[in-house]
Amino acid sequence: MQAITVPESGGPDALTLTEVPDRVAGPGELLLTVAAAGVNRADINQREGHYPSPPGAPPWPGLEVSGTIAAVGAGVEGWSVGDTACALLPAGGYATAVTVRASHALPIPAGVDLIDAAALPETMATVWSNLVMLAGLRAGETLLVHGGSSGIGTTAIQVAKALGATVAVTAGSPEKLEACRTLGADILIDYRTQDYVERMLAETDGRGADVVLDPVGGAYLARNIDALAPHGRIVLIANLSGEDGSVSVRRLMGKWGTIHGTTLRARTDEEKDEIIRELRAHAWPLVESGAIRPVIDSRHAFSDAARAHGRMESSLHVGKILLLP
Structure with missing residues (x-):
């Protein structure tokens, strides 16, 4: 699989498309083939060396993705291979595949494009x-x-x-x-x-x-x-x-x-579980009704990740910036 890594901290050009070991879904996890990853300010801080991934998470950026479930770990209920989902991650979303705690995944809301759904979880x-x-x-x-x-x-x-x-x-x-x-x-x-x-x-x-x-x-x-x-x-x-x-x-x-x-990334898994439950019960119906929709500024290929980060740093964007494998 490929990931956008940061071999050395620095500017947008520090982002490097690299071959990395494949991810495997462990107990309680899902393996997603990534359709898109959202770009967040925290990713820029991580690229600059100020905000490293938490222990156990991949060392590259990416806090939210959308994609298709490729494998379901032991003990996971309610999800099947082939389902589409979007997910909140501690790091590692800039990759062609991710593993995610199943309780941090959400179904794609009705009426939302699979790629655009990557703009939803973190935000x-x-x-x-x-x-x-x-x-x-x-x-x-x-x-x-x-x-x-x-x-x-x-x-x-x-x-x-x-x-x-x-x-x-x-x-x-x-x-x-x-x-x-x-x-x-x-x-x-x-x-x-x-x-x-x-x-x-x-x-x-x-x-x-x-x-x-x-x-x-x-x-x-x-x-x-x-x-x-x-x-x-x-x-x-x-x-x-x-x-x-x-x-x-x-x-x-x-x-x-x-x-x-407050910060979101540093919250415990259990706190994030509660937030995801609240989103699914109360916010997702608002998205499906059209009252809330993802606002997409631009979409960039993984190979153009430096331009995506430059776009965010320029502060010219309106809405979310997405990266596509």
């Missing part, structure tokens, strides 16, 4: 676990999403609208904001030309956002508190700024606010 698990399971976003509330045109952002907009929330987004161009609007975003904020705190307060009669989904971190943390509604919840899912943030504890207390910091 949906991140958004659903943070907005719904952790922050408790509900109908009538207002969500602020930073980076609304990203894979996470485009998913978060749709999930929040399906829940009956009002959605505000920040993005860096009119084109990106228009893409967010077509997905249902109600408040469009160009962070390059507008102050998002001022806009949020103006658009909500001074109340602010009930939930803030923030992948930026750094200086955004203090400003998120300024944009927060009473009893609001800030969820930090990444720190793309690379900077530590500081907060006014008094300001946070005055809002009765909470700050959650």
Whole structure:
């Protein structure tokens, strides 16, 4: 089998298509022939040497795939050879075949293309676990999403609208904001030309956002508190700024606010089991109804993986970037 490995950390050109030993499904696992793999920011961090695979996982990137089941490990029920699935992985998705814990696999939702389904597992698990399971976003509330045109952002907009929330987004161009609007975003904020705190307060009669989904971190943390509604919840899912943030504890207390910091990859298998069960029971019906759909920016061959990573690093993409064997 082939995999996109990283022999030496570095830029996009460090990605190398390599022959690696075949994977074998162990007890409780599925072997998938990969149709497509999703590209995530974590993959870039791994390529640069900052985010190695967890113990026991393949040493190359890839957190989500779609494909066809080629083998079923001992003790697995509910799956058969030939079934199609998408799956959440700790690493190793950039390959022509993967093994995955069966409880971390999901059926391809009706109406979703097999290749496009690779855009769902990591993104949906991140958004659903943070907005719904952790922050408790509900109908009538207002969500602020930073980076609304990203894979996470485009998913978060749709999930929040399906829940009956009002959605505000920040993005860096009119084109990106228009893409967010077509997905249902109600408040469009160009962070390059507008102050998002001022806009949020103006658009909500001074109340602010009930939930803030923030992948930026750094200086955004203090400003998120300024944009927060009473009893609001800030969820930090990444720190793309690379900077530590500081907060006014008094300001946070005055809002009765909470700050959650989370990652998905480091969660235990059992925690991920629960998230996948929640997705299958509550989110997948929304995907099958068309209320939520994967937004695909571009598709790239494995041999063109460097270009795919370059596309993500440019921040010009809208939605998910996929790699195809």
